[in-house]
Amino acid sequence: MTTFDVPVRLETERLVVRPHKPVDHDQVAALVMNGDASSALPPGCPSAVEEVKEWLADGVHGLRRSGKGVQLAIFTKDGELVGGISLHGTDWNTGITQVGYGVGPKSRGQGIAPEAVRAVTRWAFSLGLHRVELRTTLENEASQRVAAKAGFTYEGTLRQAQRGHDGMHDLLVFSFLADEVVA
Secondary structure (H helix, E strand, C coil), rough: CCCCCCCCCCECCCEEEEECCCCHHHHHHHHHHHHHHHCCCCCCCCCHHHHHHHHCHHHHHHHHHHHCCCEEEEEECCCCCCEEEEEEEEEECEEEEEEEEECCCHHCCHHHHHHHHHHHHHHHHCCCCCCEEEECCCCCCHHHHHHHCCEEEEEEEEEEEECCCCCEEEEEEEEEEEHHHCC
16 A cells, blocks of 8 residues: 655646645634635634644644545745645545645635646656546536646536535536546
């Protein structure tokens, strides 16, 4: 079995994607104070500034320790924290994982999510995974655009597959395969 327990720092034309670190405290705290944390950071992110230090030291790394995924921060090249991205639900036997992401409100619509998704997808393939899935609700048109811009192929709909605060939602499934990567 392979794990995500390897050093990672991914750089694109405009972004740096890397694990969260204690030095990120002030930027994460600012997202929490602005009410943007839940849209820009992974599930389980702090909802109060007092929780940020512990989350950066331990909580954000739980997925990696489980071997089922990794949560990473998305920064601009000038060091501004603009979002988060994760690989999760990883099955090393089948070589399949899922990608999830969030970008803070002021950074949306700038192509940050597709750029980060492409970088993390290529990294997943370098670890030996061969399929990355992106799932989004039917109502989330922005994530559908991210999937298309990142080169993912629409495969179908899982009917009533996700519970939301307002009931069940259909999930659209997109995928990218390792043999589809163009150098």
